[in-house]
Structure formats: structure tokens, C-alpha cells
Amino acid sequence: MKQIKKITCIGAGYVGGPTMSVIAQKNPDIQITVVDVNKARIAAWNDDDLSQLPIYEKGLDAVVAETRGRNLFFDTDVDKAIDEADMIFISVNTPTKTYGKGKGQAADLKFIELCARQIAAVAKDDKIVVEKSTLPVRTADALKSILDNTSNGINFHILSNPEFLAEGTAIEDLYNPDRVLIGGENIEAIEALVQLYAQWVPRERIITTNLWSSELSKLVANAFLAQRVSSINAVSELCEVTGANVEEVAKAVGMDSRIGSKFLKASVGFGGSCFQKDILNLVYIARSYKLDAVADYWEQVIIMNDHQKTRFAEKIVQTMYNTVNGKHIAFLGWAFKKDTNDTRESAAIYVADHLLDEEAQIVVYDPKVSPEQVYRDLDFLGTRTPEANRRLVKVVDDPYTALDGAHAAAVLTEWDVFKTYDWKQIKAGMKKPAFVFDGRKLLDRSQLETLGFKYYAIGE
Ligand code: NAD
Ligand code: UGA
Numbered sequence: 001m002k003q004i005k006k007i008t009c010i011g012a013g014y015v016g017g018p019t020m021s022v023i024a025q026k027n028p029d030i031q032i033t034v035v036d037v038n039k040a041r042i043a044a045w046n047d048d049d050l051s052q053l054p055i056y057e058k059g060l061d062a063v064v065a066e067t068r069g070r071n072l073f074f075d076t077d078v079d080k081a082i083d084e085a086d087m088i089f090i091s092v093n094t095p096t097k098t099y100g101k102g103k104g105q106a107a108d109l110k111f112i113e114l115c116a117r118q119i120a121a122v123a124k125d126d127k128i129v130v131e132k133s134t135l136p137v138r139t140a141d142a143l144k145s146i147l148d149n150t151s152n153g154i155n156f157h158i159l160s161n162p163e164f165l166a167e168g169t170a171i172e173d174l175y176n177p178d179r180v181l182i183g184g185e186n187i188e189a190i191e192a193l194v195q196l197y198a199q200w201v202p203r204e205r206i207i208t209t210n211l212w213s214s215e216l217s218k219l220v221a222n223a224f225l226a227q228r229v230s231s232i233n234a235v236s237e238l239c240e241v242t243g244a245n246v247e248e249v250a251k252a253v254g255m256d257s258r259i260g261s262k263f264l265k266a267s268v269g270f271g272g273s274c275f276q277k278d279i280l281n282l283v284y285i286a287r288s289y290k291l292d293a294v295a296d297y298w299e300q301v302i303i304m305n306d307h308q309k310t311r312f313a314e315k316i317v318q319t320m321y322n323t324v325n326g327k328h329i330a331f332l333g334w335a336f337k338k339d340t341n342d343t344r345e346s347a348a349i350y351v352a353d354h355l356l357d358e359e360a361q362i363v364v365y366d367p368k369v370s371p372e373q374v375y376r377d378l379d380f381l382g383t384r385t386p387e388a389n390r391r392l393v394k395v396v397d398d399p400y401t402a403l404d405g406a407h408a409a410a411v412l413t414e415w416d417v418f419k420t421y422d423w424k425q426i427k428a429g430m431k432k433p434a435f436v437f438d439g440r441k442l443l444d445r446s447q448l449e450t451l452g453f454k455y456y457a458i459g460e
Helices: 016-026 039-045 060-067 078-084 110-122 139-150 170-175 187-198 211-242 246-254 275-288 292-319 347-357 371-381 386-392 399-403 416-420 423-429 445-451
Strands: 006-010 031-035 072-075 087-090 127-131 156-160 180-184 206-209 328-332 361-365 393-395 408-411 435-438 454-457
Touching: 006 016, 006 078, 016 031, 016 060, 016 072, 016 087, 016 170, 016 187, 031 078, 039 072, 060 170, 078 110, 087 110, 110 127, 110 139, 127 139, 127 187, 139 156, 139 211, 156 187, 156 211, 180 187, 180 211, 187 206, 206 211, 211 246, 211 275, 211 292, 275 292, 292 347, 292 435, 292 454, 328 347, 328 399, 347 361, 347 371, 347 386, 361 399, 371 386, 371 393, 386 393, 399 423, 423 445, 445 454
Parallel strands: 006 031, 006 087, 031 072, 087 127, 127 156, 180 206, 328 361, 328 408, 361 393, 408 435, 435 454
Antiparallel strands: 156 180
16 A cells, blocks of 8 residues: 555544644644635634634644644645545534434434545545544445445545544643544555554554444443443432532542542533434434344433433522522533533533523623624524524623622533632622522532522532
8 A cells, every 4th residue: 555645634623623733743744634615614724813723722723833834734625635635534523413314313424425425526546534523333334335336446445533532632632542443444554544643652552443343432432421421410419319429429439440530520411512412323323223222221321411401400490589580690601611612512501591491691601602602502492583592691701790790600611710710709799699500510619608609519
């Protein structure tokens, strides 16, 4: 197999952008082009002002500053980039289907198929095609069939190389991955991809498997992580009625080295673009093989997560004398976790929706999320008209403004900066009794109670 000199990545999103930036940094002799149909996104990746990159990730700007224009390029000409590449990563979105068979559960593979057809139509020489997107097990079969049947006798080697980075720590995760997983059949193609990563990842952490194990491992890894969050969230409710403290329980349980301490932080519910999507996909796959017990088992992780979000919203209503009608509730945080501007499936959206049904007035402050994004998220639910969302929700760029005159503060994202606020001053400006509902167990109970707040935290 010829040496890899040019790589193309289709999809300049949360995965394509950071992943290719780091691969380019560590492989300065390989030219990498990241392409996307979204012109505005590519323009933002090419912006001279690095604070305008379309994705906020700590350290990403420095990597882009070093590589962009050297061996990393962002472009909208997908055909040209496909034609020139020796290796093509597919890193497009694979959302949950919103129509037809599998609606609400199966992964929508239309973007993947479009990529495959475009590669087949444009390619004039052999290519290695790498699945970077998270895909249902056996998608490589479909990809191969499309590529083989619609191209002109060209050889395509398909590899699965799922991405395990988490948002907020993407660059750190890419620099120092627990493992890199490569699934495939063709030894030379596998070795070519291994070589890319071996520039910085210790060889023993690069593992190779067959295609189906690799595809399935990605779904299962996300399912296991989400399951831990749902497990501890289930325990949090039990703690609230029994007098146990979920943090103490998580510590005691997590110190067992067989269990481990990570992903045991009780919260208002997990969000993000992938946990729910990937578990629903796993459930769908299990059902399609008629494995109902397996499907039911994993589905419960989602049911518990939905319950946790609803429970938090209901706790707010119930505690505030069973009505929030016309009451001003300040939301601290809208992103699905700290250190990212991503709001996909954020718990904040669903808690807000519930409170808006009760006619609350919500004022949102998030250090990285724009007002347009907050309204887009609420409008997308379609629960009420866009006008009603704008009448009931305000988004401000200062936390003290959000909290001024509020009946309650609700912490929806664990941004560290929230801990540093002058809570004494905040209390003075709030309606009394001043409530704080901490969906992240972020703030200091004794400090807030000493100041006179009525403080509620998940699992206490
Ligand atoms: P994203 O929506 O941020 O980015 C996908 C990009 O692909 C979009 O910019 C879109 O315009 C582009 N695109 C779609 N079809 C295209 C086409 N035919 N040609 C060119 N561009 C096209 O999505 P993401 O968060 O980067 O996720 C991508 C995949 O990676 C998903 O399968 C996801 O499950 C997986 N994943 C995501 C994360 C994460 O942290 N976000 C982590 C691991 C894996
Ligand atoms: C997750 C996985 O951690 C990544 O390995 C994976 O690559 C990625 O999904 C993906 O496939 O998209 P991400 O969603 O970016 O990454 O962030 P996480 O740190 O996993 O957090 C997910 C959600 O769970 C967040 O809402 C977070 O607040 C919540 N969470 C996490 C908890 O409530 N408690 C915890 O203990 C951990």
C-alpha cells in the first residue's frame, strides 16, 4: 500500500475539527484537509481571530494556530479533497432518526450514505475509508456495498476508528487517549492508520479488532458510562428520602477498585449529543435482533435520566409553594457540561421546558452559550411558539443581572466560576426566601445556608 501523504476528513464538527487538528500537529508531513458542506462553519475554522473558532475547547486554538496553513486546511470543496486523499475519515453527524422506521431510536445514516456515494463518484484511485462517526454495528457492510457497487472498480478498505474524546477535555483526551481503537480487515490499511496515531500514542494503547467489535465497542462504551450516571442518579433519589448523602455513598462505593470512582457524580441528568443517541441506537439494534430483554435493560438508563430531569424541575415547583407562575428563576448554565459551548440534549433545556409549562419566567446566564442557541434549543422542542419562548425566557451576559430580583437560582451546568460569585451580594438582590436549586452539587451548602439561602442539592 502506498504511503499516506494526504488525508481528508468529511465533517468539521466537534470531532472532525479537534481530531484532525491534533493528528496534523503530530504528523507534520501529512497534509490534512477538513471539509464540510456548512460554509459558515468552515469560514469560522478559517477565521484569523482564533476566538471565533466554531468550537470552544481548551487548547484547541493553540493547536490550530500551529497547524492551520502548514499541513491543516479547512475547505468547502468536498470533491477536490476526496479526489486528492489517500485516506478519508468520515466524521459527519449521525443523529437519532426523526422520521420513518426506527423514528426516535435508530441512527439516521443519511449523511454517512451521502459521503459514501460522493466518495464512490469522485475517487479515481484506491482509498482507505475510515469511519470516525459513531455508527450502528455492521454499518461498514453497507458502506462497502455502496462503495463497491457505485465506483469504477476502485479498491476501498474500510476501517472503523471510533472517537472517545469527551467535550471540554477534547485536546487532553486526544493527546493522551486511554486507547485508540481500530477495526478492520486489511492488514496494510490497519497499519497505515496505526502509524498515524503511533506518532504520539504508545503502541500498547492502540488496539486492533475486527470491524464489528470496533463499531459495537463505541456504542457499548457510551452505554456503560451513561449507565453509571443513571445508576448514581437513581441512588440520589434514594438518598434524599433516607438521609444518606449521595456524595458520601459515591465515594464509599467508588473506592472499591473493582468499581472505580469516575462517572459517579450525581446530577440533574446527563446530556450531550451522544449518550442518549447511542443508547437508543443500541436499544434499536437489540430489538431488531428480537433481543427484548437486552433492549429493555439499556432503555432503562434513558428512562432514569428523563426521570431525573423531570424530578429536578418538579422539586423546584414543589419547594416554591407549588407554583412558579410569574416567578423569576435564574438559570446558571445552559451547556450540557462545563467547559463547552455545546448544548445538545442539555438537561437545562428540559428543565426549562417543564418550568415554562408552569409559566415561570426564566433568565439564563451561561459563560459560553449565545442567546440565539438558547432560543433555538427551546424552539426545537416545539412545545410553545417562538414568541412565547421569547416572552418567558431572557438570556443575559452577566450572572448578577440574571440573579437580580430572582425568586430562585438553579444551577444547571457545573461551571467552576459559579462557585466564585459573591453569594452575599446575590442574596441581597433576590426575593425572599431566596432559593438555590443545585442540579450539580456545585456550591457550598454551609456557606449558602449561613447566608440564609434555602439550599437544595441533588441527593442530599
Ligand atoms: P457535528 O454535528 O458537530 O459535525 C458534523 C459535521 O458534518 C457538520 O458540520 C455537518 O455540516 C457535516 N456534514 C454532514 N454531512 C456532510 C456531508 N455529506 N459532507 C460534508 N459535511 C457534512 O457532529 P460531531 O459532534 O462532530 O459528531 C460527529 C460524529 O462523531 C457523530 O457520529 C458522533 O456520534 C461522534 N462522536 C461525537 C463526539 C462528541 O464529543 N461530539 C465524541 C465521539 C464521537
Ligand atoms: C461522552 C464520553 O465520555 C466520550 O468518551 C465519548 O466519546 C462521547 O460521549 C461521545 O461519544 O460523544 P461527552 O458527552 O462529551 O463524552 O461528555 P461526558 O463527560 O461523558 O459527559 C456526558 C454527560 O454526563 C454530561 O451532561 C455530564 O454532565 C454528565 N455526567 C458525567 C454526570 O452527570 N455525572 C458524571 O459523573 C459524569
